[in-house]
Amino acid sequence: MPAGSTLALFIASSYALAIVPGPAVLYILNRSLSRGRATGVYSALGIAAGGLAHVLAAAAGLSAIVTSSAVAFTAIKYAGAGYLAYLAYKALRSGDLTLTPVSGSNRRAFAQGIVVNILNPKTALFFLSFFPQFVDPARGPVLTQMLGLGVVFVTAALSSDILYALGAAWIRDRLATSRRARIAHRYVTAGIFLGLSATAALE
Secondary structure, eight states: OOOHHHHHHHHHHHHHHHTSOOHHHHHHHHHHHHHOHHHHHHHHHHHHHHHHHHHHHHHHTHHHHHHHOHHHHHHHHHHHHHHHHHHHHHHHHHOSOOSSOOTTHHHHHHHHHHHHHHTOHHHHHHHHHHGGGGOOGGGSOHHHHHHHHHHHHHHHHHHHHHHHHHHHHHHHHHHTTOHHHHHHHHHHHHHHHHHHHHHHHHO
């Protein structure tokens, strides 16, 4: 691993980046508001699992191959945009806040979180540009350092994401008794996913 001071700077930078809301955080907020605390936490765990997949790919050099190929990058980008559009459609059909658990919803939230993060090629670009700033070849194998830094970053992001999930669930508990809030949430959720889809497709 890098020197202690470098690692401390990396951890501080990771938390600073993690707390800034992005597509993953918006996804987690929507899941928490729609299905409650447990589903929000499972969504955060899915995002983290997808992040670990990107870490492994970056460490192995696979992400470099994808980001160097315009065709591969574009294919993944549009696949991600299409998936977010599908989630918007699902939100419009059944986006009300529900007070009772939905069978399998936590497993689906976990799986969807993985897909949402894996289909975001910008995550691969981020890891490839951010991590090398903290890698010191003189302190051991670059692969080992990349993996270690990746685990640290994903852990920091997960802790932040879970706090977002818990906060959104707290808000949900206070809105769930209002029919007007439930209806509004359906369209807000769909709008956010459509916005994320358009952003992913156009950037």
